[in-house]
Amino acid sequence: MGFTDSRVACVSVCNGLDWFNSLIDENNNKKGREMKLYDRYILPKLLNCTCGLKPIRYQRQKVVPLAQGDILEVGIGSGLNLPYYETSKVKKIWGLDPSEELHEMAKKIASELDLNVEFLLNGAEEIPLLNDSVDTVVITYTLCSIPQVEEAIQEIKRVIKPEGVMIFCEHGMAPDENTLKWQERINPYWKKIAGGCNINRDIPNLIESAGFSISQLETMYLPG
Secondary structure (H helix, E strand, O other), X not given: OEEEEEEEEOOOOOOOHHHHHHHHHHHHHHOHHHHHHHHHHHHHHHHHHHOOOHHHHHHHHHHHHHOOEEEEEEOOOOOOOHHHOOHHHEEEEEEEOOOHHHHHHHHHHHOOOOOOEEEEOOOOOOOOOOOXXXXXXXXXOOOOOOOOXXXXXXXXXXXXXXXXXXXXXXXXXXXXXXXXXXXXXXXXHHHHHOOOOOOOOOHHHHHXXXXXXXXXXXXXXXXX
């Protein structure tokens, strides 16, 4: 199977991490309702905004048009990839995501495009599709946040056709030691405000460990 990767290793700097962590823990322990409201009403809009930034849009524009046939998009989110599919190459898109709020945002975009999209309200650990039923799997900025990511990749392996292709564009573990050290320090705090996103996962290794072969791999740092 073939793969295309535009992995972006990012590093963020946050001051006062101990204070910030204690604040989040206090909210989790004493203000569970407020955190649920954050996850439901604030986080989807935050993800839509950050994942729609210009450098990230540029990566989407490079990889999404490669998809063809019956397509499964894992982590369709708010539908930011939908405008970049080439309609002449697409038979159907299954858009998989566990967030109802993001589904509603994606449906608005899909309604304005000439695409056959069916939305699946599921996590990637249990994909409600038949074995060998998908020509292309598209994953952008999603494998970082799936809780049981190994199970999800095995599910992708199950539904993709033997001659099928997975196209992925992810951020992940930095290749240089200094940046990786910062990622390791920041990751526990980042996960709490970013919907479980891990900034230090070795995505190519996870995919190859599942038995896939990566035919093409590009890596870079996100500008800025």
